[in-house]
Amino acid sequence: MSHALEGVRILDFTHVQSGPTCTQLLAWLGADVIKVERPGEGDPTRGQLRDIPDVDSLYFTMLNHNKRSITVDAKKPRGKELLERLIRHCDVLVENFAPGALDRMGLTWERIQSLNPRMIVASVKGFGPGPYQDCKVYENVAQCAGGSASTTGFDDGPPLVTGAQIGDSGTGLHLALGIVAALYQRQSSGRGQKVLAAMQDGVLNLCRVKLRDQQRLARTGVMEEYPQYPDGKFGDAVPRAGNASGGGQPGAILKCKGWETDPNAYIYFITQAAVWEPICRIIGKPEWIAHPDYATLPARLPRLKQIFDTIEQWTQTKTKFEAMEILNQYDIPCGPILEGAGRGTVAARHRHRGGSRSPHARQVPVGGQSDQAVRQPERSDPLAVARRAHRSDPGRARLLRGSNRRDARRSRDLDERCPTPPPCSMPAGCRPALHPRPRTVRGTLESNRVCPHGCFRCRRSSAPRTSSPASRGSRNCTI
Ligand code: CAO
DSSP: OOTTTTTTTOOOOOOOOHHHHHHHHHHHTEEEEEEEEOTTTTTTTGGTOSSSSSSSHHHHHHHHOEEEEEEETTTTTHHHOOOHHHHHOOEEEOOOOSSSSSHHHTHHHHHHHHOTTTEEEEEEEESSTTTTTTOOOOOHHHHTTTSSSSSSOOSSSSOOSSOOTTTTTHHHHHHHHHHHHHHHHHHHHOOOOOEEHHHHHHHHHHHHHHHHHHHHHHHHOOOSSSSTTTSSOOOOOOOOOOTTOSSSSSSEEETTTTTTOTOOEEEEOOOGGGGGHHHHTTTTTTTTTTTTTTTTTTHHHHGHHHHHHHHHHHTTTTTHHHHHHHHHHHOOEEEEOEEEEEEETTTTHHHHGGGGOOOOOOOOOSSSOOOGGOOOOOOOOOOOOOOOOOOTTTTTTTTTTTHHHHHEEEEEEHHOOOOOOOTTOOOTOOGGGGGGOOOOOSSSOOOOOOOSSSSOOOBBBOOOOOTTTTTTTOOBBBO
């Protein structure tokens, strides 16, 4: 099956994380991404935080695989000429320079439109129009300015930033969606357009439940599911709610067996109203099922601390996985605290090489493959055109095809290879179409993972199987 964005050409002027995330997503969807880097320096992340000497950092390769690279000095006449040639041939220009940098290169919206009226010009900036529009921004600045830090952490501590890259990668996701919409609209309008994703706005959008709470607070002066209720005080702004659930179903992070020595021996436990009865039975409080102080959600809200303390006495007698196993039997929503590195969500993939299994988070499959890093340019390929134009002057436009091959090699080393025999001969993975879609088997701790290149790593699962028509006659691929 062809890729959704096959035939779309992206001129990728991005660096660091926010913009590269966007163009990486487009590449996964099949777009041809040509990354333009500054001669002699390249994307700063190539050299940052390296773990292998003289090899592009993982930070760079994890955000830029599946792209092609070229170095061009955009401020020299020959470089400008080359870029204008690429602009004529491409569909989308994506950039995340500091405000004004693209204009200073001479690539104003007007100039780009005169070269290619169908060109979509997509930008990440720190702030949208307003007093801060000229400011440079990195991840944590966006988290602070976007309302995340003020609502993260505990009431008696300072604002906190989260480990999730909601400012960078979150904004890249927003921009990618804007680009896809602009490409769709271009089919009827025949024209390109500007697309802007501001990091502050992206974070704000991801903090939408806190915006909801701000309005509720302004109207009612109190939020009963927050830990400040009923004994603490509410001010004008949404307070930091620790690990409270943030939704209509109260939740908390509770200690499990081993918490004294294992910093992640915890479980997230949600006291969903629909399963209140089994919760009471499991924790040894059957009398709470019908007791007027506990039987309904409104009655429980002023007693949440006492309720979660009691549940925690039970969770401390179980490991987080034992607790999961028991709670899942009764459809009680819960989740173990898994490390992003080490034994958790990311490294579990590497451990699976050895065949051991542990619970880990599900990933959303992305329908693209990483064949582009090894694809040979065609005659009409803009990069090939540019290369031909510069054959007489190789010093000015050094193509980094070699470095992309290194990236591809490195990516292959870092991802498990699909063990399926040919025709699965793709260097970075197999064709997902050859394998059934990953499924989570309800009631077990099994989940499924997909490699970030779109390659399914398949292992036969010992978990119970369903016999849905979709799964019959095919291997149960669980990784
Ligand atoms: N040829 C010639 N010049 C080039 C070039 C090329 N191929 N690529 C970059 N440059 C130049 C730019 O034109 C700019 O020069 P001037 O300022 O003199 O016009 C210069 O390199 C630096 O670019 P920059 O200002 O974008 O980079 P920086 O390191 O100073 O700032 C960042 C980095 C991320 C703070 C800034 O780009 C920014 O705020 N971007 C928007 C928000 C964003 O995406 N932030 C997320 C980053 S990930 O955490």
